[in-house]
Amino acid sequence: QSVLTQPPSVSGAPGQRVTISCTGSSSNIGAYSDVHWYQQLPGTAPKLLIYSTNNRPSGVPDRFSGSKSGTSASLAISGLQAEDESDYYCQSYDSSLSGYAFGTGTKVTVL
Amino acid sequence: EVQLVESGGGLVQPGGSLRLSCAASGFTFRNYWMNWVRQAPGKGLEWVANINQDGSAKNHGGSVKGRFTISRDNAKNSLYLEVNSLRVEDTAVYYCGRVDYGGDAVGYWGPGTLVTVSS
Numbered sequence: 169q170s171v172l173t174q175p176p177s178v179s180g181a182p183g184q185r186v187t188i189s190c191t192g193s194s195s196n197i198g199a200y201s202d203v204h205w206y207q208q209l210p211g212t213a214p215k216l217l218i219y220s221t222n223n224r225p226s227g228v229p230d231r232f233s234g235s236k237s238g239t240s241a242s243l244a245i246s247g248l249q250a251e252d253e254s255d256y257y258c259q260s261y262d263s264s265l266s267g268y269a270f271g272t273g274t275k276v277t278v279l
Numbered sequence: 280e281v282q283l284v285e286s287g288g289g290l291v292q293p294g295g296s297l298r299l300s301c302a303a304s305g306f307t308f309r310n311y312w313m314n315w316v317r318q319a320p321g322k323g324l325e326w327v328a329n330i331n332q333d334g335s336a337k338n339h340g341g342s343v344k345g346r347f348t349i350s351r352d353n354a355k356n357s358l359y360l361e362v363n364s365l366r367v368e369d370t371a372v373y374y375c376g377r378v379d380y381g382g383d384a385v386g387y388w389g390p391g392t393l394v395t396v397s398s
Contacts, residue, residue, distance in 0.1 A: 202382045206324070213374055213389065213391055214374070214385070215388070216384055216385060219382065219386070220382055220384070223380070257323060259324075259384070259385075265340070266338070266341075267340050268383065270323060273323040
């Protein structure tokens with residue numbers, strides 16, 4: 169069981185905005201500024217989507233944005249597109265684990 | 280172009296061992312922290328281990344500590360994961376990844392290699 173909890177699924181119609189939460193604690197998100205988000209299409213390796221809470225690597229559309237408040241972080245996808253249908257994971261360092269934790273993962277479905 | 284290619288996976292009996300490799304190209308390998316991350320079939324991502332640029336600092340996740348060992352050979356541009364005392368629950372795709380952006384985000388990933396532990 170991961171120390172970072174995400175909703176199993178979220179869905180939205182094309183063009184809508186959806187958000188994915190990543191709930192942690194004072195030993196991970198609440199203590200460290202760096203929360204990262206990854207997108208994983210079926211059968212492929214993960215891809216970095218957001219690093220250090222709210223930064224996008226080159227090539228990632230600005231429809232994707234990240235934020236953090238207290239012990240939780242969020243990924244927002246605006247202008248939802250069919251190609252966004254994928255699994256999404258958050259990641260943070262956790263001092264109680266002395267290592268990194270990934271979130272439980274969220275499947276985004278485009279209706 | 281940055282490329283990471285894992286190899287060494289396969290079918291192994293419980294209690295067995297394997298050595299996973301990750302061949303890196305397209306960048307100066309010795310300048311980067313590297314990670315191993317795994318994913319069991321139908322499950323989420325699990326961080327396994329990381330290693331610093333010269334191999335002097337290594338960290339392993341709790342579920343593999345004492346059984347798995349990360350290492351690297353900068354002369355060969357290669358990352359390794361020695362996996363011992365394998366358990367059925369170690370069955371997973373093992374990915375190597377390069378740490379980027381000045382922190383600990385994994386910016387580049389290999390396609391992964393499947394390890395199946397079964398009798």
